[in-house]
Amino acid sequence: MSKHLVFDDSQINLSALRKRAYNLRWATQPEDVIPLTAADPDFMAAPEIVNAIQQYAARGTFSYGPAEGLPEFRAAIVNFLSEKRNIVTDAQKVLPVDSAAQGMMIAARYCLQPGDEAIVFDPVDFLFKTSVENAGATTVLFPIDVKTGIVNIDLLRSLITPKTKMLCICNPLNPSGKVFTKSELEVFGNIAVENDLWIMSDEIWSDIVYPGNHFTSIASISKEIAEHTITVYGFSKSYGLAGLRIGYVVAPSDLVYEGLLETSQMKTTAYGISTVSQIAGTAAYNEAFYWVTAFLEHLEKMRNMVVSRLNKMKGVSCHLPQGCYVVFPDIRQTGKSSVFIADYLLKEARVAVVPGAAKWFGPGAEGHIRLCFATSETILTEALNRMEAAFEKL
Numbered sequence: 001m002s003k004h005l006v007f008d009d010s011q012i013n014l015s016a017l018r019k020r021a022y023n024l025r026w027a028t029q030p031e032d033v034i035p036l037t038a039a040d041p042d043f044m045a046a047p048e049i050v051n052a053i054q055q056y057a058a059r060g061t062f063s064y065g066p067a068e069g070l071p072e073f074r075a076a077i078v079n080f081l082s083e084k085r086n087i088v089t090d091a092q093k094v095l096p097v098d099s100a101a102q103g104m105m106i107a108a109r110y111c112l113q114p115g116d117e118a119i120v121f122d123p124v125d126f127l128f129k130t131s132v133e134n135a136g137a138t139t140v141l142f143p144i145d146v147k148t149g150i151v152n153i154d155l156l157r158s159l160i161t162p163k164t165k166m167l168c169i170c171n172p173l174n175p176s177g178k179v180f181t182k183s184e185l186e187v188f189g190n191i192a193v194e195n196d197l198w199i200m201s202d203e204i205w206s207d208i209v210y211p212g213n214h215f216t217s218i219a220s221i222s223k224e225i226a227e228h229t230i231t232v233y234g235f236s237k238s239y240g241l242a243g244l245r246i247g248y249v250v251a252p253s254d255l256v257y258e259g260l261l262e263t264s265q266m267k268t269t270a271y272g273i274s275t276v277s278q279i280a281g282t283a284a285y286n287e288a289f290y291w292v293t294a295f296l297e298h299l300e301k302m303r304n305m306v307v308s309r310l311n312k313m314k315g316v317s318c319h320l321p322q323g324c325y326v327v328f329p330d331i332r333q334t335g336k337s338s339v340f341i342a343d344y345l346l347k348e349a350r351v352a353v354v355p356g357a358a359k360w361f362g363p364g365a366e367g368h369i370r371l372c373f374a375t376s377e378t379i380l381t382e383a384l385n386r387m388e389a390a391f392e393k394l
Helices: 014-020 046-057 071-084 100-110 128-136 153-158 183-193 254-264 275-287 289-310 338-348 377-393
Strands: 094-097 117-122 138-143 165-172 198-202 229-234 246-249 367-370
Touching: 014 046, 014 275, 046 100, 046 275, 071 094, 071 246, 071 275, 094 100, 100 165, 100 198, 100 246, 100 254, 100 275, 117 128, 117 183, 128 138, 138 289, 138 367, 165 183, 183 198, 183 246, 246 275, 275 289
Parallel strands: 117 138, 117 165, 165 198, 198 229
Antiparallel strands: 094 246, 229 246
């Protein structure tokens, strides 16, 4: 079925994007700017998801759902984890939440206390630092080379102190696109077991892995590692459902699940995931994975084109990401900072990108910019043409 799907301009509702796509994207930019900013697809969602929402809404009843999540959504999650992630669990250990970001916040608050330390990759999405600091703890940065992806295990061990309580993993790694090997994850897991550390594994990008690479969920490696792992998932990257705010957290035990539920405060009804979003998530897992498969085929072509084009631009070099639909080109040969280059491209090329600034990805991101390529070839080609001309003038 995926072969019949074409991710081109016909699958992009640009007028809707200009009104609805916020977070640095179309709705926040002048009409002549192409935003390659937030990692959010331009494409319309799978029709099965849209239909499920319409059918649910047609009944006209929008009552409270259970704090623990809708049974059908939790059942779909358990089935997905078994089939796609080699994780055997049950619905009583799955907590639906309103976005992976919220899941990270809940996990950090459950695992950490003020004065604790958590090891966080550098560079990585800013939400890791935010989640740790929101719990009153301190982040300790673990550098991972953007281009090579080499993991220095001796350095990692040296960062562990009596205050260390958690190791944060982003796999695949945003913004570099590294997909960690099973052997690397096994070492991470064994270090956590040896030092009695929690693992918070953000796996929101786990469907976006390109041929030649293999995704492994760290909780699937061994029983001992799984007992230390809280896994976080979301639907925004794979299915383009960021505005519905759908995610979930997988607990290693009933006790941890109860702790996460209590920490979430969802029983108070002040927090929680909407029932409509859970209907969408259920349809995504039960009916729409074919859409993700076709999307990945398109993304692989766009990745190859973007990297090839960037490497021909003056002062730019770009490695091939193993996962995610962002590239993280090195712009240090220009002699300019990432913030300067981002501002320059916006003014000169009318293309918006994310600078490799510490506030977004940590200090290890400097000298890079991030581009999202989850759009059509037409839009992407125009953006790259503009960028190429701008770099030539720099």
